[in-house]
Amino acid sequence: MHTPHPHHPAPTPEQLQQQLADVGLRATRQRLLILESLLVLPGHPTAEQVHQRVTEQLSSVSLGTVYKALDSFVVAGLTRRVASAEGSRRRYDADCTEHHHLVCADTREIIDYCDPQLDELIRGFFADKGLPGFQPHSFSLHVTGSRVVDPPTAEPAQQA
Numbered sequence: 001m002h003t004p005h006p007h008h009p010a011p012t013p014e015q016l017q018q019q020l021a022d023v024g025l026r027a028t029r030q031r032l033l034i035l036e037s038l039l040v041l042p043g044h045p046t047a048e049q050v051h052q053r054v055t056e057q058l059s060s061v062s063l064g065t066v067y068k069a070l071d072s073f074v075v076a077g078l079t080r081r082v083a084s085a086e087g088s089r090r091r092y093d094a095d096c097t098e099h100h101h102l103v104c105a106d107t108r109e110i111i112d113y114c115d116p117q118l119d120e121l122i123r124g125f126f127a128d129k130g131l132p133g134f135q136p137h138s139f140s141l142h143v144t145g146s147r148v149v150d151p152p153t154a155e156p157a158q159q160a
């Protein structure tokens, strides 16, 4: 199942090397492959899905190696873990810009959701109310629900 995630163009080997160099990680062949797979797989892949794609090109890479590399990417800020209601299955998000997630309770599909108006609302809420003893930096909503197959009315496009 492919989400309507805006696809990043496939990165060039030079771009991948640069990304790793920028965060101080050595560009090993394994890391390059794992990073590339993370970037080209649609949606929010699991470590298993990344591993699957990596082994198509380099069969000797273990799942443990993929987990370790992904965790180092998270620490380095190249990717994020998706806070997911899906138990122990880790999902990764190559999109490190601020966005929210709509999670389909039936299929576990995770759909990216961006709305500057919503962000403004939340920022304003915290600015007005404040959080005692806490300074928020960022926020990400995790909205669980069900996909509606046929919307009753077609909403006009929100984005001008």
Ligand SMILES: [Zn+2]
Binding pocket: 044, 093, 095, 099, 100, 101, 111, 112
């Ligand atoms: Zn996402």
